[in-house]
Amino acid sequence: xxxxxxxxxxxxxxGLTQAWILLALAQGSAHGYELxxxxxxxxxxxxxxxxxxxxMEEAGLVQSAWQTAGSGPARRVYSLxxxxxxxxxxxxxxxxxxxxxxxxxxxxxxxxxxxxxxxxP
Amino acid sequence: xxxxxxxxxxxxxxGLTQAWILLALAQGSAHGYELxxxxxxxxxxxxxxxxxxxxMEEAGLVQSAWQTAGSGPARRVYSLxxxxxxxxxxxxxxxxxxxxxxxxxxxxxxxxxxxxxxxxP
DNA sequence: GCCTCCTATATGCTCAGGTCATATAAAGGA
DNA sequence: TCCTTTATATGACCTGAGCATATAGGAGGC
Numbered sequence: 314x315x316x317x318x319x320x321x322x323x324x325x326x327x328g329l330t331q332a333w334i335l336l337a338l339a340q341g342s343a344h345g346y347e348l349x350x351x352x353x354x355x356x357x358x359x360x361x362x363x364x365x366x367x368x369m370e371e372a373g374l375v376q377s378a379w380q381t382a383g384s385g386p387a388r389r390v391y392s393l394x395x396x397x398x399x400x401x402x403x404x405x406x407x408x409x410x411x412x413x414x415x416x417x418x419x420x421x422x423x424x425x426x427x428x429x430x431x432x433x434p
Numbered sequence: 435x436x437x438x439x440x441x442x443x444x445x446x447x448x449g450l451t452q453a454w455i456l457l458a459l460a461q462g463s464a465h466g467y468e469l470x471x472x473x474x475x476x477x478x479x480x481x482x483x484x485x486x487x488x489x490m491e492e493a494g495l496v497q498s499a500w501q502t503a504g505s506g507p508a509r510r511v512y513s514l515x516x517x518x519x520x521x522x523x524x525x526x527x528x529x530x531x532x533x534x535x536x537x538x539x540x541x542x543x544x545x546x547x548x549x550x551x552x553x554x555p
Numbered sequence: 556g557c558c559t560c561c562t563a564t565a566t567g568c569t570c571a572g573g574t575c576a577t578a579t580a581a582a583g584g585a
Numbered sequence: 586t587c588c589t590t591t592a593t594a595t596g597a598c599c600t601g602a603g604c605a606t607a608t609a610g611g612a613g614g615c
Contacts, residue, residue: 327449327572327601336539339546346563358603363565365601385562386610405543412536415529418457422526425460448572448601467592479574484594486572506591507581 330357332404334365335393338375339401342392366391374400451478453525455486456514459496460522463513487512495521 337343337351345363366389369375374397380388393401458464458472466484487510490496495518501509514522 330601332539336542336546339543344563359563360565360567360604360606361602363563367565384611386564386608388563401543402547405540405547408536408539412533412540415533415536418453418529419526419533421457421461422522425457426523426526451572465592480592481575481577481594481596482573484592488594505582507579507593509592 329408330361331365331369332401332408334362334369335374335397335401335404338391338393338397342390344380344388344390346388348391369397373397450529451482452486452490453522453529455483455490456495456518456522456525459512459514459518463511465501465509465511467509469512490518494518 333352334348337348340351343351345359345366348362349357349359366375366377370377370391373394375391376394377389377391380390454473455469458469461472464472466480466487469483469487470478470480487496487498491498491512494515496512497515498510498512501511
């Protein structure tokens with residue numbers, strides 16, 4: 314019987330990761346390992362990143378080219394396509410709507426929190 | 435060949451549904467079908483709602499009581515527990531952090547969007 | 556030469572949040 | 586009686602995401 318903490322919303326928010334990847338790429342072409350650094354290696358799983366990149370390439374949002382020059386193993390360098398830029402703009406619009414929803418939530422929460430103690434006479 | 439819209443972030447944001455359910459319950463005890471009305475029947479799947487309510491009851495966030503009086507089939511009326519209120523406050527705090535992240539995203543987006551056309555000499 | 560570490564990409568397994576379709580049952584009205 | 590409305594519930598399935606692990610090239614130690 315360990316209620317430790319109730320419920321708990323722990324994570325780095327679900328469903329928005331692709332948006333962050335697109336934004337990171339919008340700041341300049343890069344390969345996967347470099348994107349990990351840009352987004353914070355602690356906050357993003359490498360496996361998920363690489364899979365996402367492949368999926369986004371298949372969808373035409375990004376394109377890749379092998380870079381064999383330099384030291385270490387070959388790198389797959391990704392860059393945004395026009396379609397990717399368009400997707401990023403759509404994400405931005407979506408996140409603005411999401412922010413409005415959050416404002417609405419927090420406003421409603423403030424109302425119920427104030428009246429929590431005096432619900433019925 | 436119908437690229438219609440690229441990528442597309444369509445949905446009512448994932449992972450936050452439990453928070454909305456808790457908030458709706460904070461505005462007063464209700465049974466499932468009534469919660470559907472409060473949250474918008476179009477935006478929430480009944481099956482998912484009922485499963486969530488059962489899970490939250492098991493977690494101690496809500497409690498339920500059968501209401502056989504009145505017309506129609508029996509209703510399971512849910513209400514928030516103290517633990518549920520605590521969870522709701524944690525959700526609010528989390529969503530404030532999420533809002534800050536969104537601000538950061540949109541700010542960075544505004545920067546890259548402005549300089550999109552002049553990337554290299 | 557060989558071993559080991561760092562960089563870099565990739566795959567398999569699994570879980571949880573969510574959607575869609577469908578089942579069941581009580582009341583009320585035609 | 587049968588159909589519709591209200592209300593709760595279950596089964597199948599999809600997908601974003603996390604965790605573990607595999608693979609391969611280069612660099613440095615010895």
